[in-house]
Amino acid sequence: MAPGLSPFACTTSVVLPQAVLCAAPTLLSNCVSLFKERALSVVGMADLMFVGRTISNTTARTIEVLTTVALVCFAIAFPLTRAVTVIEQCILNRLAA
Numbered sequence: 001m002a003p004g005l006s007p008f009a010c011t012t013s014v015v016l017p018q019a020v021l022c023a024a025p026t027l028l029s030n031c032v033s034l035f036k037e038r039a040l041s042v043v044g045m046a047d048l049m050f051v052g053r054t055i056s057n058t059t060a061r062t063i064e065v066l067t068t069v070a071l072v073c074f075a076i077a078f079p080l081t082r083a084v085t086v087i088e089q090c091i092l093n094r095l096a097a
Contacts, residue, residue: 021095025088032084035077048072 005013052069056062 021091024091028084028087032077032081035080 048069052065056065059065
């Protein structure tokens with residue numbers, strides 16, 4: 001326990017910030033993995049594929065439609081992964097200092 005601090009003040013001022021900094025990279029990585037595996041987003045992967053298949057069946061342009069679906073998924077997942085990487089680096093740099 002830190003000298004001169006109550007147990008509540010010690011927890012909120014010392015322990016909790018350190019715990020959040022240590023846990024954040026792992027939690028962020030797990031969130032990205034969960035998104036990629038389960039496609040939890042505004043537009044679900046299953047819904048996107050269903051609409052893509054429907055459009056490709058009506059237009060007979062399977063390659064173009066499924067390529068667009070893949071690009072939409074990439075456009076969602078790639079920036080999210082990069083943002084988490086940047087946040088993790090900032091947290092790790094702060095912990096190392």
